[in-house]
Amino acid sequence: AQLLMPQPKRPGLLEESDEEPGEGAADDADADEYAKGAPRLPWGITKSVVHEAPMDTWDAGRPEYGDVVRVHFEARLQDGAKVSSSRDTSKPFEFTIGQTPREVIQGMEIAVLTMRRSEIAFFSIAPRFAYDDLGSPPLVPPGATLRFEIELIDWYKQEDLFGDERALMKVEQKGHRDDKPERGHEVVISLVCKDRRGKVVLEFTNLEHTVGDPIFGPLSSIVVTALTRMTEGQVVSIALSRDAVPSDRTYAKGSIALTLHRVFKSQDISVAQDKSLVKKTLVRGDDESKVTLTSRVRMRVESATDGSRHVPEFLGTKDLSFRVGDGQVCDAVEFAALHMHVGEQAELNCAPAAPQCSESTLGLDKSSAQRMVLRVHLVEATPAMVVPVEQRVSWAQERKAAAAELYKQGRTALALHAYNTILDLLAADAGA
Numbered sequence: 001a002q003l004l005m006p007q008p009k010r011p012g013l014l015e016e017s018d019e020e021p022g023e024g025a026a027d028d029a030d031a032d033e034y035a036k037g038a039p040r041l042p043w044g045i046t047k048s049v050v051h052e053a054p055m056d057t058w059d060a061g062r063p064e065y066g067d068v069v070r071v072h073f074e075a076r077l078q079d080g081a082k083v084s085s086s087r088d089t090s091k092p093f094e095f096t097i098g099q100t101p102r103e104v105i106q107g108m109e110i111a112v113l114t115m116r117r118s119e120i121a122f123f124s125i126a127p128r129f130a131y132d133d134l135g136s137p138p139l140v141p142p143g144a145t146l147r148f149e150i151e152l153i154d155w156y157k158q159e160d161l162f163g164d165e166r167a168l169m170k171v172e173q174k175g176h177r178d179d180k181p182e183r184g185h186e187v188v189i190s191l192v193c194k195d196r197r198g199k200v201v202l203e204f205t206n207l208e209h210t211v212g213d214p215i216f217g218p219l220s221s222i223v224v225t226a227l228t229r230m231t232e233g234q235v236v237s238i239a240l241s242r243d244a245v246p247s248d249r250t251y252a253k254g255s256i257a258l259t260l261h262r263v264f265k266s267q268d269i270s271v272a273q274d275k276s277l278v279k280k281t282l283v284r285g286d287d288e289s290k291v292t293l294t295s296r297v298r299m300r301v302e303s304a305t306d307g308s309r310h311v312p313e314f315l316g317t318k319d320l321s322f323r324v325g326d327g328q329v330c331d332a333v334e335f336a337a338l339h340m341h342v343g344e345q346a347e348l349n350c351a352p353a354a355p356q357c358s359e360s361t362l363g364l365d366k367s368s369a370q371r372m373v374l375r376v377h378l379v380e381a382t383p384a385m386v387v388p389v390e391q392r393v394s395w396a397q398e399r400k401a402a403a404a405e406l407y408k409q410g411r412t413a414l415a416l417h418a419y420n421t422i423l424d425l426l427a428a429d430a431g432a
Contacts (some may be wrong), residue, residue, distance in 0.1 A: 038062070044128055049121045066097060069112050071151060075147070077146065096204055105131065122147065127145060130145070156270050173233075179265065182228060186211075188261040189207050189259060190204060190205050227260060234260060237258075238256040243415075269411070277349070283344050289343075295383075296321070300319045303375045304357075304374050306372060327414055329358055333359065340376075351370070
């Protein structure tokens with residue numbers, strides 16, 4: 001309990017203090033800690049490592065401001081009198097570094113900032129970083145230097161979603177990709193909300209959700225804020241304060257468990273950038289593969305719907321083999337190939353459906369659907385073509401002739417893309 005007592009106001013943590021390290025800031029045996037990236041201790045705090053952290057924990061680094069740390073500690077006066085110890089209960093002590101008001105003395109916060117996971121160290125903490133000239137009666141007399149043995153068990157990141165401690169997010173499981181969703185992105189999530197007694201009051205499993213859609217009622221703002229800070233595969237828990245949802249006391253002191261299973265990235269691949277043709281990636285492909293004009297590809301069209309129902313004219317799953325840019329297939333499939341990687345599976349949202357989705361070999365030229373969603377899979381593709389400098393003029397002439405033919409057929413978008421590609425290629429030559 002003594003360590004939870006407030007202390008006189010002093011400079012903040014290491015990054016906030018104006019103190020310079022001085023003689024006695026650390027034992028000579030630990031001077032090389034600074035060379036390993038440990039923060040320098042201010043004058044008045046010394047450290048002696050008892051048990052060094054295993055090498056396999058070094059990649060995790062050290063705790064930082066705002067992290068929640070779990071430690072075992074024992075605090076004594078210089079004469080050996082015990083002040084407090086977490087080992088008396090065998091239960092680790094947990095606190096947030098830099099929290100206002102502080103949960104522990106400033107010296108203890110500074111100490112753990114220099115430690116790695118599983119490290120054990122002794123610290124001597126001068127009065128100015130402990131209880132100063134006030135002490136903490138009856139156990140800590142005025143002007144007392146404290147001796148701490150600290151074992152850093154673990155720590156985790158905790159993020160204050162709104163900066164007012166209404167919703168504190170803790171990462172329970174790291175994500176396996178760096179992709180973060182934005183408002184409007186489609187995701188698959190699971191969510192369990194419990195009240196303060198542990199009763200489930202809201203639950204969704206593998207829910208297909210558009211980020212920002214207010215389907216979670218008064219929790220919607222909390223969920224969207226959390227999702228936009230998560231990565232695919234990540235699991236978090238969110239601790240709600242008493243006033244997290246002022247309009248509904250059901251959620252006071254409750255919690256949310258949130259899992260972000262999938263993030264579906266959507267891309268406007270229409271030439272006019274008017275969202276008339278949008279690709280949503282369902283399964284990522286090989287990022288090293290790239291399709292360009294004149295690449296030969298095999299695209300599998302697996303299904304066709306109007307957004308909710310099967311398109312009756314669709315003749316069934318079919319592989320389309322073609323050379324990109326020649327207009328052998330409909331515009332939707334042509335442009336999809338240019339924006340896909342081998343192995344990728346995607347949905348193409350075509351609105352309006354005609355003429356860009358009117359692929360005759362699939363029976364879709366006979367459909368009257370105003371909107372069409374095609375599920376496609378880029379099965380294979382020849383490597384992206386790198387046109388040698390000496391062949392670029394002839395290649396450009398060949399593409400120009402193909403573009404002219406497409407224009408005559410009314411394939412304006414595909415023709416325009418070909419012309420733009422030619423201009424980009426020649427402009428690159430001119431600048432070289």
